[in-house]
Amino acid sequence: MELFTDAMGQRLEALGERTAETYRANRPFPHIVIDDFLPPEVLDAVVRDYPAPEDLPWIRFDNPEEKKLAFNDVDRLPGSVREVLLFMNSPTMLKFLERMTDIENLIPDPYFVGGGLHQIRKGGLLGVHVDFNKYKRFDLDRRLNMLIYLNRDWQESYGGHLELWDTGMTRCEQRVLPVFNRCVVFSTNEGSYHGHPDPLTCPENRARRSLATYYYTNGRPSEEVASRHSTIFRTRPGVDDQIGPRAVSTAKRVALAVTPPIVIKALKRLVGA
Numbered sequence: 001m002e003l004f005t006d007a008m009g010q011r012l013e014a015l016g017e018r019t020a021e022t023y024r025a026n027r028p029f030p031h032i033v034i035d036d037f038l039p040p041e042v043l044d045a046v047v048r049d050y051p052a053p054e055d056l057p058w059i060r061f062d063n064p065e066e067k068k069l070a071f072n073d074v075d076r077l078p079g080s081v082r083e084v085l086l087f088m089n090s091p092t093m094l095k096f097l098e099r100m101t102d103i104e105n106l107i108p109d110p111y112f113v114g115g116g117l118h119q120i121r122k123g124g125l126l127g128v129h130v131d132f133n134k135y136k137r138f139d140l141d142r143r144l145n146m147l148i149y150l151n152r153d154w155q156e157s158y159g160g161h162l163e164l165w166d167t168g169m170t171r172c173e174q175r176v177l178p179v180f181n182r183c184v185v186f187s188t189n190e191g192s193y194h195g196h197p198d199p200l201t202c203p204e205n206r207a208r209r210s211l212a213t214y215y216y217t218n219g220r221p222s223e224e225v226a227s228r229h230s231t232i233f234r235t236r237p238g239v240d241d242q243i244g245p246r247a248v249s250t251a252k253r254v255a256l257a258v259t260p261p262i263v264i265k266a267l268k269r270l271v272g273a
Contacts, residue, residue, distance in 0.1 A: 003042060003087040012092060016099030023100050023185070028166040028173040028193075030101065031186035035179075037148060042084060043181050047150050049078035050209055053119065065127035065233045067199075072116030081211075085116065088146060088213040097215060101187065103143050107216045109135065115212040120160065122202050127240070128165055128195040129233045131188050131214075133226060140216035146185045149178040150209040158202035167191030169234050178208055188214075189224045193234060 015034070023032040051058075056076065058069040074082050087093060089108035098106055109115065113135065120126070133142055147162070154160070156177060162184060164174040176184055178196075186192060200208055 003038070003083060004090065004092070009092045009095070012096035013099065016096040020100050020102065024102065026174075028164055029187055029189065029191060031164060031174070031184065032100065033176055034183045034185075036181055037183035038084070038181060040181060042080075043148070043150060045080035046084055046211070047152065047180075047209075049080045050119075050150065051077070051081075051117070053121070058119070065125075065129075067120070067124040068126060069119040069121075070114075070116065071119075072112035072114070074112060074116065077117070081117070084148070085112065085211060085213065088148070088211065094215070097144060097146070097185065100185070101144060103187070103215075103217065105217055106143065107138075107140060107218070109214055109216065111137070112213065113137070115214050118208075118210045118212055120196075120200055120208040122204055122206070123199045124208070125197055125199045126195045127197050127233045128163060128169070128193050128236055129231050130190060130193055132230045133188070133190070134228045135216050138216070140218055141220040142188050142214060143217050143220065144185060144215040145188055146183065146213045146215070148211045149182045149184075150180060150211070151178050151206075152180040154179045154202075154206075154208075158206065158208075159198050159200050160196050160202070160208040161198075162194060162196055165193035165234075165236070167193070169193055170237060172236070178210065189220075190226050195233075197236060197240065 019032050019034070024030050026032065051071070053069055056071055058071050061068050061070070071077075074085055077085070089110065094106050094108065098104055114132070131142060131145070134140070135142060151160075154177065160178050162176040162178060163172045164176075164186070165172050176182070186194065196208070202208065
């Protein structure tokens with residue numbers, strides 16, 4: 001089914017108007033969960049053609065906070081997958097997102113930095129975090145994430161829930177099961193803590209698969225401005241805050257994020273790093 005049609009544009013325009021109030025009022029930060037987001041036959045083709053781990057040179061993350069595969073070279077993807085990713089960056093999608101979120105002048109990323117395809121096998125995870133806040137290449141501000149899940153017959157017992165945590169990291173306020181054709185959009189700022197931090201317990205022959213795109217603006221509201229930083233991981237109280245490799249790694253990332261670069265350089269000189 002063709003995605004780039006007037007009918008699809010009208011459908012998304014109506015959906016943006018219908019969900020705007022809910023999106024902006026949702027807690028712990030503005031977000032929306034939309035089921036049956038795209039025509040199922042479109043995503044059926046994506047699932048059919050989705051590359052296996054051995055099919056492409058995936059970017060592999062394997063550390064206490066991230067165990068996942070990612071791929072963002074759109075030109076090397078099957079046509080069915082590439083079409084959906086390009087549609088997620090299209091003017092039709094941008095108009096829908098602007099209408100729903102009230103964030104104007106959104107800019108898509110043609111390089112899909114950090115986005116594209118995400119695939120997580122049994123035992124994989126992504127710790128709770130806030131995303132990098134500046135796109136270095138173009139000096140743009142990251143404002144929105146969009147995720148579309150591709151997992152048919154995904155059971156609650158498999159895990160992989162997207163968790164949304166409050167700004168103070170005191171409690172998880174939303175848990176979203178990554179089922180087929182479920183779309184999640186959320187605003188990104190210094191308090192938008194999210195992740196799927198518990199290792200997957202799905203069968204060996206299954207994987208948590210998704211498509212991801214991020215959106216930017218040239219500037220952001222003054223109350224949201226912060227120093228440039230990369231991804232910052234946080235521990236969950238009573239779950240991850242025990243002393244161990246993950247806690248140490250998280251503490252190191254947070255310390256680096258808040259320590260001025262001049263101090264870091266001085267410390268490195270002192271220790272001969």
